[in-house]
Amino acid sequence: MGNKREIAESRIPELNTYMKRLLGLPTWLLLDEALRMFFYQTDQDSQHLPRALRRLRPPTRKVKTVKPKMDRFSSPRAEAIFDFRGNGKAELNLKKGEVIFLLQRVNTDWLEGTVNNQTGIFPQSFVKIIKPLPESDSEGEGGGPSYSCLRCFLLTPSGVHTRDVCVQEDLTIQPTYKDLLSRMRNVFKVDDIAVNYRDPEGDLVRILDDEDVQLMIRESRGQRGTVQRPVNQFPWELYVTSASNLSVYNAGA
Known part of the structure; x- marks a missing residue:
């Protein structure tokens, strides 16, 4: 108002x-x-x-109807710690104490599983994981995890402006250089910018093409054990600078 x-x-x-x-x-x-x-x-x-x-149901996912082979002692599974009433056929109804056999991770908030011969999705916060899914099954479509938050920084003479950008699943784990540049221009409302990332030594590296993006992604994987981030946040961060400002780079590198 x-x-x-x-x-x-x-x-x-x-x-x-x-x-x-x-x-x-x-x-x-x-x-x-x-x-x-x-x-x-x-x-x-x-x-x-x-x-x-409860969290919003992922709009781009379709629930698969499958009958998995269940081994009660080795299958990934979870126990419901609260009752959950699904909203539609795609979501499971859970009762406290029920054991759900896990099929896959839909995104950071939702799992797919089966209980009482019914298969569907449900929010992870309503269950306690007894045996987690294998790491390879925790990945979404397209061969990579599903992230919904990108942290980025705008470096200006007046200071650093931090933004957590909700990407709504339209930014993949391996975006193109043009995708990143376009998104940062839209976020900070500035056209004449350069997109950067920090290497393991802490120096800014300017991104100029898709190969630089791939290098950023590879280096971020090597820092997973040392950098703690929320599960829904991309493993790399972007630093936005003026395209003409070269003083932010380590001239001695």
């Missing part, structure tokens, strides 16, 4: 990222009375169990 429409729309990605992070918290935290009172309008509303507080 009182703001221009474009100002309000520019805030949507950040608000969306905030809400996803909030809903990504453990379910027991979402039951906290103070948090529920903050988001509900009346005292009566706050008495309802937060059944609707």
Whole structure:
């Protein structure tokens, strides 16, 4: 209210990222009375169990109907710690205490599994993992993990501006140079920019083509054990500078 429409729309990605992070918290935290009172309008509303507080179902995924061979002692599986009522045929109905056999990870928030001869997807926060999926099964379509948040920095003479960009699954784990450049121009509303990343020594490296992007990705994989990031955040970060500013680079390298 009182703001221009474009100002309000520019805030949507950040608000969306905030809400996803909030809903990504453990379910027991979402039951906290103070948090529920903050988001509900009346005292009566706050008495309802937060059944609707579940993450958005991935819109681009289709649930496969399969009958896996189950081995109760070796199969990846989880135990429901809360009741969950699915929204439509694609989502499983879970009861507390049920064991769900895991088929695959849909994204960072949702799993696919089978219980009571039914196959579907469900939010991970409603279950306790007993035996996790193999690492190779934790990858989404296209041969890479599914990420929804990209951290980027704009370096200016006045300081560093940090942004966590919600990419809505339209940015793959191996994007092109043109994709990154276009996205950063849109995020920071600046055209004359250069896109960079930090190498293992901490120096900025300018990205000029797709081969540089591949190098950035390879180096980020080598730092997985030393750099802790949220599970939904890309393993690499972007640093945006003015295209004409060469002072940010290590001249002695």
